[in-house]
Amino acid sequence: MPRLREDAGRSTVNRVMKQLDAWVARHGNGKYERGDWVPMQDFMIPDDAGIQQDRDEIKEFVSLLLSRKRLGTALEVGLGYYGSTHFLWRLLFKRIITIEKSHERIRIFGTNMRAFHDRWALGDRRSAFIIGMSYEPATVAKTYQVACGGVDLLFIDGDHQYASVLTDWLLYSPLVKPGGLIAFHDVGLTVPGHYGVPEFLARLAAGAIDGRKRTLTTIRRTKHLGVACYEQ
Ligand SMILES: C[S@@+](CC[C@H](N)C(=O)[O-])C[C@H]1O[C@@H](n2cnc3c(N)ncnc32)[C@H](O)[C@@H]1O
Numbered sequence: 116m117p118r119l120r121e122d123a124g125r126s127t128v129n130r131v132m133k134q135l136d137a138w139v140a141r142h143g144n145g146k147y148e149r150g151d152w153v154p155m156q157d158f159m160i161p162d163d164a165g166i167q168q169d170r171d172e173i174k175e176f177v178s179l180l181l182s183r184k185r186l187g188t189a190l191e192v193g194l195g196y197y198g199s200t201h202f203l204w205r206l207l208f209k210r211i212i213t214i215e216k217s218h219e220r221i222r223i224f225g226t227n228m229r230a231f232h233d234r235w236a237l238g239d240r241r242s243a244f245i246i247g248m249s250y251e252p253a254t255v256a257k258t259y260q261v262a263c264g265g266v267d268l269l270f271i272d273g274d275h276q277y278a279s280v281l282t283d284w285l286l287y288s289p290l291v292k293p294g295g296l297i298a299f300h301d302v303g304l305t306v307p308g309h310y311g312v313p314e315f316l317a318r319l320a321a322g323a324i325d326g327r328k329r330t331l332t333t334i335r336r337t338k339h340l341g342v343a344c345y346e347q
């Protein structure tokens with residue numbers, strides 16, 4: 116029986132990944148991010164990967180999510196170039212809320228979704244987009260209005276500076292229901308003054324943020340990417 120359940124779980128993960136692969140193949144350079152680049156400086160632009168995630172890492176995270184009881188609402192900070200994680204959460208959760216500062220990226224995501232599904236898939240009202248900086252009062256108020264019943268996943272993948280991750284965590288982790296997951300992307304990205312996810316997570320695990328130690332699960336197959344999460 117457990118073996119049967121394991122096989123069923125594996126086939127669901129593969130089904131989800133097949134749909135994600137099809138989406139990624141049609142956007143940007145058509146590839147997953149590899150996470151082994153030299154971190155950029157401000158005057159550079161990166162190659163526009165179809166998703167800003169490593170395939171093995173996100174597959175492992177999908178498998179972890181599918182092992183959980185409740186996949187009601189996901190809240191994400193950061194849509195990215197092609198909204199590919201929002202697309203992924205739609206395959207797993209009933210409702211998805213994304214906070215994104217770029218109206219243009221949200222608009223293009225709608226167009227791309229219509230082209231992919233051959234219909235206005237967003238008409239199902241499962242997706243909500245909150246336009247603005249995650250730390251702006253209007254954004255916070257709107258998010259709390261839309262997510263008022265609480266969320267089962269918070270995925271922080273916006274601006275990866277230490278202060279920004281701290282701010283997003285302070286503002287939105289209270290929305291996560293007991294037993295829900297709080298996850299962070301780019302857990303390997305360290306460039307002093309630019310990216311501070313590793314520093315934030317080290318402090319969080321040590322209880323040096325709010326006096327409570329969190330036990331983190333880390334999925335890391337690349338040098339600079341990786342996902343870490345803990346249960347609320
Ligand atoms: C790394 S990308 C997200 C990648 C996406 N989750 C994926 O895997 O394909 C970060 C996104 O967050 C947005 N962003 C950065 N800081 C933000 C903030 N404080 N509030 C809202 N959006 C932000 C950027 O415009 C960008 O679209």
